[in-house]
Amino acid sequence: MTPIDDDAPPLDPAESLALIERERAKLGRDLSPDPRLMFWPWGIAWLVGFALFFLRFGPDGRVFVDLPAWLPLAALALLMIGAGITTGVVGSRVSRRVTGPSNRQGAMYGISWSVAFTAFSILFAQFSDVLPESQAGLLWAGGMVALTGALYMAGAAIWNDRNMFLLGSWTSLINIVGILAGPGWHSLIVAVAGGGGMVAAGLIGWLRLR
Amino acid sequence: MSDHSEPLVTELDPVIHAQARLRVVSALSVLRDDDRIAFPQLQQSLNMTAGNLSVHLRKLEDASYVEVTKTHHGRTPATLVRLTRRGRLAFDDYTAALRALLNPKEEP
Incomplete structure (x- = not known):
């Protein structure tokens, strides 16, 4: 074999294969957003936000902690807006490193989230005044969590990501269980199992990338 | 079964x-x-280093394995690199050849 220049040839086949895997893993890592930054803000928003809902609007109208009635929704909304901004900034910063079909896909997926959440918010706002407080709360929370589960499952289909599909299915499942259990219980289940699921997803994703 | 992996090396x-x-x-x-x-x-x-990478990209470009394009993101010029179909094929062949060197028995 004639080398085309004096650059050092790889040492042996096993080392070359290891080198290939190292470089592939390195760039793969550099081109994926940190899973902790993508999942933890949402996990924390759900854990804290829905826990406040449970404490203030417990099952059968119970009040475990007499917080101001506006506080749980305000806290959840703020935390979710913060999470949306964080994942949006982190995601777009990473996607700028590549130009082509991949970042178009990512942009379309990001836009899907915003459009779907806006549509659901406008729809649910129409019913907020005609439903009892606890039912309206369940409609909002159940709808948003259903949307989140479905979008994670769709995202998993785009990137062929089994873990993301698992997270989406899990979120959808616990949402249905919570809705059937009723107002109050839904908040507790979503806080612990939903928020906890996202924190776990971020941790697993990060450990796999390391 | 052959224990002569030497001829395969020339195929790399x-x-x-x-x-x-x-x-x-x-x-x-x-x-x-x-x-x-x-x-x-x-x-x-x-x-x-940028210089080192440029040198190697040029060699890969000469073999039509990569495509280097200059474009603009707003006002800042940007250089973008992609692996061509030919480059991907060459890479797949190369890794297959390495695996064959490691496990000659698995060769069909």
Whole structure:
């Protein structure tokens, strides 16, 4: 074999294969957003936000902690807006490193989230005044969590990501269980199992990338 | 069964068979078809100097394994790199040849 220049040839086949895997893993890592930054803000928003809902609007109208009635929704909304901004900034910063079909896909997926959440918010706002407080709360929370589960499952289909599909299915499942259990219980289940699921997803994703 | 792996060595693509270019092609192989990576990002991931990376990219370009395009993101000029279909094929052949060297028995 004639080398085309004096650059050092790889040492042996096993080392070359290891080198290939190292470089592939390195760039793969550099081109994926940190899973902790993508999942933890949402996990924390759900854990804290829905826990406040449970404490203030417990099952059968119970009040475990007499917080101001506006506080749980305000806290959840703020935390979710913060999470949306964080994942949006982190995601777009990473996607700028590549130009082509991949970042178009990512942009379309990001836009899907915003459009779907806006549509659901406008729809649910129409019913907020005609439903009892606890039912309206369940409609909002159940709808948003259903949307989140479905979008994670769709995202998993785009990137062929089994873990993301698992997270989406899990979120959808616990949402249905919570809705059937009723107002109050839904908040507790979503806080612990939903928020906890996202924190776990971020941790697993990060450990796999390391 | 043959224990002469020597003839296979001659089949290893000389363009890729150099540590630096093997690293470049390996990294680029992560990109999906038609995706292009920004030069500074590739340089940072590979931890190479800009000059060194340019030299190797030129050699890969000469073999039509990579495509380097200059474009503008707003006002800032940007250099984008992608692996061509031919480059991907060469990389796949190269890794297959390495595996064959390691496990000659598994060769059909």
